[in-house]
Amino acid sequence: MRYSTQIKSISYLKANAADVLGELNAQRKPLIITQNGEAKAVLQDVASYEETQETMALLKILALGNKQIEQGKVKPVADVVKRLRGQVSD
Incomplete structure (x- = not known):
């Protein structure tokens, strides 16, 4: 986009x-x-501003997720699925 105009x-x-x-x-x-x-x-x-804010929020979530991965704060998907299935059947 040309901002000069x-x-x-x-x-x-x-x-x-x-x-x-x-x-x-x-x-x-x-x-x-x-x-x-x-x-x-x-x-x-306002609509553009809201879209920008939503995009920024998503980018912050992604950055947080990447930081957690780097710090080893992750669990295998299989473990999470087992835990969730256990909560549903209780």
Whole structure:
């Protein structure tokens, strides 16, 4: 994605807030907000934000799983299945 077309000044945002929000929801592309010519913030639609948060949560779970594997904190699948089957029949 080319971010050069998604850069607007804070004064543009102030003057066109409703239009900007409409574009964000329609295009689902982040918008970089500048102040005094310097990037200061990124604005995005709620659906994209939620997807990003869900992705981050999954990546954290994967990283935790990899760390547990490296530390040897794992059990063979057969042992886990036996344990689960034992709980179901109790």
